[in-house]
């Protein structure tokens with residue numbers, strides 16, 4: 001894949017040379033002082049926008065960078081209207097230079113949009129996870145894709161711990177009973193368990209996976225992890241988790257499986273019918289990574305049959321999830337909209353990280369190396 005990306009990139013570069021547009025015109029750092037058109041796509045907050053001065057991640061507060069951008073002569077357009085040929089985003093595609101989006105309300109940047117975006121140089125993700133962008137197309141077009149790596153990893157790890165407990169304790173039916181004026185202890189207790197002594201496996205143990213494992217340690221669980229890369233022995237020992245190189249060996253052992261890897265060509269649809277059949281009957285799944293790592297229908301069927309005993313997560317495909325999305329109606333689900341990585345603390349961090357990258361872009365400086373998802377026509381290693 002690396003070779004393909006490089007080839008396409010080379011092709012794009014050659015085309016750019018011959019027409020004096022294309023790759024070189026899209027080089028990340030244009031001459032300083034130039035006015036840029038920056039478009040931000042965020043979720044709308046309406047009345048909630050004024051309820052907290054640090055609520056930066058919405059359309060209304062626009063990451064708190066409007067004055068800063070406009071006083072430097074840049075144009076900053078912000079919208080939540082991102083779908084269809086007549087949407088607000090589409091109007092700005094032909095002449096924008098920078099597109100900022102968040103995974104919570106993703107602007108889907110398809111190859112077609114990239115083709116139309118003749119001035120586009122930089123795609124920034126205010127958060128983590130840039131799978132809403134066609135990364136191969138972005139690489140081939142010489143675009144830079146970067147995210148605020150690490151900005152909301154604590155937020156997501158804490159949320160995952162909460163979801164594990166919510167499923168393990170069968171919390172949601174109890175909450176619903178209270179709302180509905182009911183009282184039926186048996187209806188909850190027959191499938192509520194302690195976390196202690198259970199086997200928890202994370203598929204992906206990068207920044208979020210490691211933080212989750214650290215947080216799980218005091219619960220006295222058996223902790224397993226599968227990843228492309230094994231941790232350093234000292235870290236593994238400190239966290240108290242065992243590495244399982246072969247995912248097929250880890251899955252049947254787990255009472256709880258947590259997904260903590262990016263959506264890539266390798267992980268898309270990884271949890272299909274066959275993979276799910278390898279899971280322990282009654283397994284609980286937490287997925288705050290990306291919905292498309294799961295085969296949507298296979299999850300529904302396994303929930304209906306009871307093979308999966310509970311599923312919780314905040315990620316959907318697509319987002320916002322349509323009213324008829326089948327995961328809304330599965331038994332034993334504890335789903336929410338995409339919220340785990342957009343706590344106020346996380347918003348402050350990803351707003352600051354986005355501003356920092358814009359500042360570097362205007363000055364012609366490099367971003368922190370770990371932020372790059374696509375640079376110079378090449379995808380970050382885990383996306384290849």
Ligand SMILES: NC(=O)c1ccc[n+]([C@@H]2O[C@H](COP(=O)([O-])OP(=O)(O)OC[C@H]3O[C@@H](n4cnc5c(N)ncnc54)[C@H](O)[C@@H]3O)[C@@H](O)[C@H]2O)c1
Pocket residue numbers: 127128129150152153156203204205206207208209226227228229260261262263264266267288289290314315338339340341342382
């Ligand atoms: N729900 C949210 O609000 C939210 C917020 C942040 C991140 N996320 C999602 O969580 C993902 C992980 O975030 P992170 O900060 O921990 O990323 P990270 O890059 O630190 O860790 C990802 C880990 O996955 C591993 N991995 C990648 N491909 C793999 C494969 N095919 N098989 C096994 N392991 C593989 C990598 O080696 C790495 O250790 C993000 O990519 C994003 O999709 C969701």
